[in-house]
Amino acid sequence: MTLLVVEGLTKRFGGVAAAKDVSFTLQAGEMLAIIGPNGAGKSTTFNMVGGQLRPDSGTIALDGASIAGLPARAIWKAGVGRTFQVAQTFVSMTVAENVQMALLSHHGRSRGLFRDARALYRDEALALLAGVGMRADAERPVSELAYGDVKRVELAVALASRPKLLLMDEPTAGMAPRERSSLMALTAGVARARSIGVLYTEHDMEAVFAHADRVLVLVRGEIIAAGTPEEIRANPRVKQVYLGEAGTEAAMRARRKAVA
Incomplete structure (x- = not known):
C-alpha cells in the first residue's frame, strides 16, 4: 500500500x-533512505515532509491526505513520528517515564497532570519497551x-504515537558499529511488523545498504538516482559523485570512519 506520495517538492533559500522538483513514494512497511553529499538537500526534503519547513511548491500526501505546509504538530497528529540525530529524551526521568510522557501526549493527557500520572499508561509503556528490547531497564x-x-x-x-510514517534523522549518528546495525535491524523489524513507512537520512552506507528497501540519492537538491541498494551501489553516477571509487567496501568503510 502506498503510504506517502511526494511530488514536485521545491524549496529555495x-x-x-x-530542493528542486523532488518526487518519490513510500510504501507501508518500507525502509526508504535518502543519501547524498553535504548540501545535497537531504535535510531540506526531510524537514518539508516533517513540517519544519514549508515547501515553495509541490505536494505531500500521507494516506491520501495533504500534509504539505502543515505545522509539525499537525503532521505529528496526522500520524508522523520522528527521531533525531541527537536523541531527544528526558535524562532525569526513568526509561518507562519517558515513554509514558509520550503516551500522555498521544492520549491528550499532557495538560493538567496530577500526582498519579506515573501510573497512567504504564502497561502500554512497558509493552513498547519490550518491543525495542528495553523492558528490563524500565x-x-x-x-x-x-x-x-x-x-x-x-x-x-x-512509536508511542502509533505513527503511520516514521522520520529518522541520521539515526545511527554517534553510535558504535555494532549498535548501528542492531538499531537499524530493530527498526526494520518494527516497521514491517506494524506496517510503518520509514524515511531516513543517513551517512553510514552500511546502515543504508544493509537495511533500506530503496534508496534515493540527492545531489544539489535533485534526485539523481533511485532504486534498490544493489542498483544504487552499481550506479556509475552515484559512484562518481558520492560513493567514491567504484563504490567499494573500502570506500564505504572510510566514509563510515569519517562520520563515526
Missing part, C-alpha cells in the same frame, strides 16, 4: 534551490544508559 534513569540504548528508548517514544 534566496537564489539557491535546496526503572533506570535514562542518564545511566549507554547511547545505543538511549536511541532504543527514543524509538519507543516515537
Whole structure:
C-alpha cells in the first residue's frame, strides 16, 4: 500500500534551490533512505515532509491526505513520528517515564497532570519497551544508559504515537558499529511488523545498504538516482559523485570512519 506520495517538492533559500522538483513514494512497511553529499538537500526534503519547513511548491500526501505546509504538530497528529540525530529524551526521568510522557501526549493527557500520572499508561509503556528490547531497564534513569540504548528508548517514544510514517534523522549518528546495525535491524523489524513507512537520512552506507528497501540519492537538491541498494551501489553516477571509487567496501568503510 502506498503510504506517502511526494511530488514536485521545491524549496529555495534566496537564489539557491535546496530542493528542486523532488518526487518519490513510500510504501507501508518500507525502509526508504535518502543519501547524498553535504548540501545535497537531504535535510531540506526531510524537514518539508516533517513540517519544519514549508515547501515553495509541490505536494505531500500521507494516506491520501495533504500534509504539505502543515505545522509539525499537525503532521505529528496526522500520524508522523520522528527521531533525531541527537536523541531527544528526558535524562532525569526513568526509561518507562519517558515513554509514558509520550503516551500522555498521544492520549491528550499532557495538560493538567496530577500526582498519579506515573501510573497512567504504564502497561502500554512497558509493552513498547519490550518491543525495542528495553523492558528490563524500565526503572533506570535514562542518564545511566549507554547511547545505543538511549536511541532504543527514543524509538519507543516515537512509536508511542502509533505513527503511520516514521522520520529518522541520521539515526545511527554517534553510535558504535555494532549498535548501528542492531538499531537499524530493530527498526526494520518494527516497521514491517506494524506496517510503518520509514524515511531516513543517513551517512553510514552500511546502515543504508544493509537495511533500506530503496534508496534515493540527492545531489544539489535533485534526485539523481533511485532504486534498490544493489542498483544504487552499481550506479556509475552515484559512484562518481558520492560513493567514491567504484563504490567499494573500502570506500564505504572510510566514509563510515569519517562520520563515526
